Amino acid sequence: MESPHAVLLVVLIATFAISNLVQAEDQEGFISLDCGLAPNEVSPYIEPFTGLRFSSDSSFIQSGKIGRVDKSLEATTLKSYMTLRYFPDGKRNCYNLIVKQGTTYLMRATALYGNYDGLNNSPKFDLYIGANLWTTLDTGISLTGVAKEIIYITRSNSLDVCLVKTDTSTPFLSLLELRPLDNDTYLTSSGSLKKFSRYYLSNSESIIAYPDDVKDRIWESRFESEWKQISTTLKPNNSIGGYFVPQNVLMTAAIPANDSAPFSFTEELDSPTDEIYVYLHFSEVQSLQANESREFDILWSGEVVYEGFSPNYLNITTIKTNTPLTCEDGKCNLGLRRTKNSTLPPFLNAIEFYTVVKFPQLETNGTDVVAIKDIKATYELNRNTWQGDPCVPQKFRWDGLDCNSLDTLTLPRITSLNLSSTGLKGNIAAGIQNLTHLEKLDLSNNNLTGGIPEFLANMKSLTFINLSNNNLNGSIPQALLKREKEGLKLSVDEKTRCFPGSCVTTTKKKFPVMIVALVSSAVVVIVVVLVLIFVFKKKKPSNLEALPPSSNTPRENVTSTSISDTSIETKRKRFSYSEVLEMTKNLQRPLGEGGFGVVYHGDIMGSSQQVAVKLLSQSSTQGYKEFKAEVELLLRVHHINLVSLVGYCDERDHLALIYEYMSNKDLKHHLSGKHGGSVLKWNTRLQIAVDAALGLEYLHIGCRPSMVHRDVKSTNILLDEQFTAKIADFGLSRSFQLGDESQVSTVVAGTPGYLDPEYYRTGRLAEMSDVYSFGIVLLEIITNQRVIDPAREKSHITDWTAFMLNRGDITRIMDPNLHGDYNSRSVWRALELAMMCANPSSEKRPNMSQVVIELKECLRSENKTEGMDSHSSYEQSMSFDTKAVPSAR
Numbered sequence: 001m002e003s004p005h006a007v008l009l010v011v012l013i014a015t016f017a018i019s020n021l022v023q024a025e026d027q028e029g030f031i032s033l034d035c036g037l038a039p040n041e042v043s044p045y046i047e048p049f050t051g052l053r054f055s056s057d058s059s060f061i062q063s064g065k066i067g068r069v070d071k072s073l074e075a076t077t078l079k080s081y082m083t084l085r086y087f088p089d090g091k092r093n094c095y096n097l098i099v100k101q102g103t104t105y106l107m108r109a110t111a112l113y114g115n116y117d118g119l120n121n122s123p124k125f126d127l128y129i130g131a132n133l134w135t136t137l138d139t140g141i142s143l144t145g146v147a148k149e150i151i152y153i154t155r156s157n158s159l160d161v162c163l164v165k166t167d168t169s170t171p172f173l174s175l176l177e178l179r180p181l182d183n184d185t186y187l188t189s190s191g192s193l194k195k196f197s198r199y200y201l202s203n204s205e206s207i208i209a210y211p212d213d214v215k216d217r218i219w220e221s222r223f224e225s226e227w228k229q230i231s232t233t234l235k236p237n238n239s240i241g242g243y244f245v246p247q248n249v250l251m252t253a254a255i256p257a258n259d260s261a262p263f264s265f266t267e268e269l270d271s272p273t274d275e276i277y278v279y280l281h282f283s284e285v286q287s288l289q290a291n292e293s294r295e296f297d298i299l300w301s302g303e304v305v306y307e308g309f310s311p312n313y314l315n316i317t318t319i320k321t322n323t324p325l326t327c328e329d330g331k332c333n334l335g336l337r338r339t340k341n342s343t344l345p346p347f348l349n350a351i352e353f354y355t356v357v358k359f360p361q362l363e364t365n366g367t368d369v370v371a372i373k374d375i376k377a378t379y380e381l382n383r384n385t386w387q388g389d390p391c392v393p394q395k396f397r398w399d400g401l402d403c404n405s406l407d408t409l410t411l412p413r414i415t416s417l418n419l420s421s422t423g424l425k426g427n428i429a430a431g432i433q434n435l436t437h438l439e440k441l442d443l444s445n446n447n448l449t450g451g452i453p454e455f456l457a458n459m460k461s462l463t464f465i466n467l468s469n470n471n472l473n474g475s476i477p478q479a480l481l482k483r484e485k486e487g488l489k490l491s492v493d494e495k496t497r498c499f500p501g502s503c504v505t506t507t508k509k510k511f512p513v514m515i516v517a518l519v520s521s522a523v524v525v526i527v528v529v530l531v532l533i534f535v536f537k538k539k540k541p542s543n544l545e546a547l548p549p550s551s552n553t554p555r556e557n558v559t560s561t562s563i564s565d566t567s568i569e570t571k572r573k574r575f576s577y578s579e580v581l582e583m584t585k586n587l588q589r590p591l592g593e594g595g596f597g598v599v600y601h602g603d604i605m606g607s608s609q610q611v612a613v614k615l616l617s618q619s620s621t622q623g624y625k626e627f628k629a630e631v632e633l634l635l636r637v638h639h640i641n642l643v644s645l646v647g648y649c650d651e652r653d654h655l656a657l658i659y660e661y662m663s664n665k666d667l668k669h670h671l672s673g674k675h676g677g678s679v680l681k682w683n684t685r686l687q688i689a690v691d692a693a694l695g696l697e698y699l700h701i702g703c704r705p706s707m708v709h710r711d712v713k714s715t716n717i718l719l720d721e722q723f724t725a726k727i728a729d730f731g732l733s734r735s736f737q738l739g740d741e742s743q744v745s746t747v748v749a750g751t752p753g754y755l756d757p758e759y760y761r762t763g764r765l766a767e768m769s770d771v772y773s774f775g776i777v778l779l780e781i782i783t784n785q786r787v788i789d790p791a792r793e794k795s796h797i798t799d800w801t802a803f804m805l806n807r808g809d810i811t812r813i814m815d816p817n818l819h820g821d822y823n824s825r826s827v828w829r830a831l832e833l834a835m836m837c838a839n840p841s842s843e844k845r846p847n848m849s850q851v852v853i854e855l856k857e858c859l860r861s862e863n864k865t866e867g868m869d870s871h872s873s874y875e876q877s878m879s880f881d882t883k884a885v886p887s888a889r
């Protein structure tokens with residue numbers, strides 16, 4: 001139940017009419033669209049009752065028709081709700097708004113049906129933000145409107161809000177409103193906040209909204225028979241903390257009617273599995289005498305989550321959750337219990353509930369979006385589907401486009417543009433050159449004029465261009481002809497190809513047989529040459545090693561060759577023991593001790609390549625056969641974030657593995673500050689985490705057969721010269737066949753502290769065990785605490801973090817060496833992710849792909865707001881994870 005916001009005029013008049021015809025408060029940054037405002041009406045206009053300045057929506061949308069609520073409702077409906085825009089055509093229709101990137105907005109979409117179409121039908125449809133589903137709006141046939149609210153941080157300067165048909169009913173909208181909020185309020189660790197409910201506790205019936213609420217939130221009153229009201233006539237200071245809760249919301253509060261009973265507040269969610277964020281607003285309304293005190297504990301689901309809180313007199317304090325909460329069976333219960341010392345009962349002024357909505361779909365690269373919109377404008381295309389994101393979701397992809405969205409990690413790009421037979425006039429649009437990933441371009445059967453632009457030749461991805469059946473003139477640029485020779489398929493009208501008339505034309509009847517024969521034999525020669533080149537080119541790669549796949553497309557580069565055809569390659573990588581000795585100058589420079597033996601520095605003879613040579617100790621439990629199998633497997637694992645095996649030595653008594661050399665040692669080394677005193681910055685740490693996660697993701701799903709690392713830890717994450725992180729030491733890894741998701745191994749192996757408790761218990765090995773260990777590494781990156789430290793309050797790092805989280809102060813969790821130089825939003829996100837990974841139950845852990853996405857998102861938000869932290873000291877925090885330690889839920 002996102003409470004339908006009653007827009008009955010009666011109520012609104014009661015609230016606004018008297019006090020607020022005063023000069024409207026500053027509406028800077030507000031976007032207030034009155035959908036369907038008639039073209040003959042003045043725009044913008046000031047809504048007399050609220051003082052809000054509304055504009056017509058017509059310049060923000062290309063489609064839709066104007067409707068008006070039933071006459072019988074006109075007398076009781078506010079002007080802004082009177083008209084609406086409805087969308088009988090097309091499945092998706094989008095508003096496109098100009099916003100400021102990275103701004104936190106409160107966005108509200110309101111629909112008042114008012115039987116505008118005389119059908120008494122109850123429309124129901126979906127609302128999307130960009131390519132992601134926001135919510136379903138069920139307008140109902142009631143005479144009140146329905147409003148949906150979300151707190152959303154804009155990803156770019158352009159925001160699409162789309163109405164999507166889900167059945168036969170017609171989507172429509174009455175109002176679309178955006179209000180910028182303070183950017184350090186309503187923070188989440190991930191996802192956006194959908195409003196569930198927002199109450200001020202008072203026995204008054206009125207709704208409080210703008211201009212009392214300068215952020216234009218709508219507060220409904222709520223009061224229960226077990227409560228008693230207290231209030232003040234003095235205006236509290238509401239500007240502390242940035243939430244700007246209206247003063248008249250803070251001037252009343254509810255206490256338990258029975259002085260000695262605890263105060264209890266319950267709310268039932270629509271969906272019991274929803275994750276929620278709760279905001280509690282307090283301001284003391286009574287002036288306390290010297291012998292009086294008010295102090296209480298805050299309880300969630302019966303557990304104390306905040307101890308000994310005393311509200312400030314006439315001063316707002318907002319207590320919020322730092323990590324999302326869940327409610328048992330969807331029943332949320334908040335309790336306020338006075339402490340022994342308190343002479344007065346607890347109270348609450350106001351409370352907000354939000355549910356978390358995640359927006360996982362990446363949206364099309366902004367450069368492509370700008371370019372295609374530019375093309376759309378140039379040709380004045382007014383196609384119904386050309387709204388919203390061009391590529392995603394796939395079912396709403398613009399007609400005539402093709403896109404790649406290979407995986408969940410890279411932004412979709414436009415790869416094909418087909419505007420054939422669409423009546424295009426004018427020149428070939430310059431915007432096309434900015435579609436840098438375009439492979440196919442079809443502009444045939446139009447009325448295009450002017451020359452063929454040179455830029456087409458510079459578009460490296462293009463393999464197909466069709467410009468035929470147009471009125472183009474001028475010649476084909478030389479560079480483009482050159483591309484054609486290199487394989488580009490180019491179709492143009494004959495008159496263009498022959499410009500200025502110097503080539504063979506259709507009138508070839510006139511040519512003597514001789515020339516024709518010469519020409520055709522030349523053609524044969526060319527064909528033969530081409531075939532040879534083709535064959536030669538095709539053959540070449542098989543003599544080459546597989547290149548390491550690029551880091552952002554790990555899944556494309558699935559190594560799927562079978563083990564049997566490896567002999568050639570393995571031989572080339574095989575070294576004798578004497579070569580190993582030469583390489584390492586007789587084992588002169590030990591680098592450290594690895595899983596199964598000592599590691600030495602070395603150089604490959606005759607090249608400048610440095611290597612790390614691991615000599616397996618005789619006592620190693622690994623048998624020769626296992627060693628051999630392992631080597632063959634490892635030689636085929638290539639990923640930029642995995643330390644690659646350069647070669648090996650397998651003379652019976654001397655087994656050695658030769659790896660690429662990583663000059664910057666391991667992550668642990670850097671965290672421990674041994675590395676020359678320079679501290680890894682927070683964004684570097686995030687980048688390292690992303691790299692390592694990509695490496696693991698590749699092991700889990702990128703390579704065949706997939707592998708479990710089994711010993712993920714901070715000493716196994718190595719850093720090269722550029723601080724690119726690579727995962728090392730597959731000494732323990734085991735591959736397992738696809739489809740067989742887990743396997744029972746007899747020996748439990750791994751490093752204490754990093755070891756998945758579930759694996760330890762069951763011996764069942766799965767990717768999720770690596771996820772657990774990775775979670776521990778993330779916690780190390782964040783806290784720089786030892787994984788196990790018996791001297792600490794809680795010896796294991798997960799218990800310690802959960803314990804510190806409950807004290808609510810992030811600065812004590814963070815590595816003090818960072819000196820607060822991080823953005824708390826990205827830190828919370830990373831913390832939550834770490835705790836999810838380290839969840840004792842493997843089912844609750846994310847997989848590595850999800851981890852990668854989340855970390856990239858973290859990094860993106862860190863880089864956007866680099867160097868800023870906004871943890872207000874007035875804004876208290878609580879975390880609700882006392883129970884499921886060490887889970888963050």
Ligand SMILES: *[C@@H]1O[C@H](CO)[C@@H](O)[C@H](O)[C@H]1NC(C)=O
Pocket residue numbers: 102183184825865868870
């Ligand atoms: C919040 O806004 C201020 C002022 O515009 C800006 O300096 C700061 O970086 C922003 N912080 C975040 C977390 O976006």
Ligand SMILES: *[C@@H]1O[C@H](CO)[C@@H](O)[C@H](O)[C@H]1NC(C)=O
Pocket residue numbers: 237238239240
């Ligand atoms: C409210 O508190 C803030 C911070 O303490 C202060 O800057 C501001 O002047 C106060 N406002 C009023 C109206 O007292």
Ligand SMILES: *[C@@H]1O[C@H](CO)[C@@H](O)[C@H](O)[C@H]1NC(C)=O
Pocket residue numbers: 258259260261262
């Ligand atoms: C008030 O609450 C206390 C503690 O919960 C309880 O013992 C007492 O019976 C209640 N009094 C009344 C009148 O309900």
Ligand SMILES: *[C@@H]1O[C@H](CO)[C@@H](O)[C@H](O)[C@H]1NC(C)=O
Pocket residue numbers: 289291292343
């Ligand atoms: C506090 O003191 C006043 C007198 O100054 C007295 O009337 C009141 O009962 C006292 N309250 C408490 C809780 O002791």
Ligand SMILES: *[C@@H]1O[C@H](CO)[C@@H](O)[C@H](O)[C@H]1NC(C)=O
Pocket residue numbers: 312313314315
């Ligand atoms: C409000 O809080 C501020 C900071 O905590 C404090 O300086 C001020 O005295 C408080 N105002 C009132 C009226 O208690």
Ligand SMILES: *[C@@H]1O[C@H](CO)[C@@H](O)[C@H](O)[C@H]1NC(C)=O
Pocket residue numbers: 339340341
């Ligand atoms: C109760 O108040 C006394 C005196 O103010 C203080 O010493 C004691 O710590 C308080 N007890 C609790 C549990 O807060």
Ligand SMILES: *[C@@H]1O[C@H](CO)[C@@H](O)[C@H](O)[C@H]1NC(C)=O
Pocket residue numbers: 365366367368411436
């Ligand atoms: C979008 O594409 C352009 C051009 O290829 C590139 O420079 C830019 O980094 C891309 N943007 C993102 C967010 O990936």
Ligand SMILES: *[C@@H]1O[C@H](CO)[C@@H](O)[C@H](O)[C@H]1NC(C)=O
Pocket residue numbers: 367371374430431432434
């Ligand atoms: C292509 O993109 C660049 C940078 O994004 C921009 O400056 C330029 O105006 C664009 N060109 C066209 C023709 O849209």
Ligand SMILES: *[C@@H]1O[C@H](CO)[C@@H](O)[C@H](O)[C@H]1NC(C)=O
Pocket residue numbers: 423446447
């Ligand atoms: C192309 O444009 C010319 C002149 O503008 C017009 O006569 C002709 O009919 C157009 N052809 C097509 C196919 O639209």
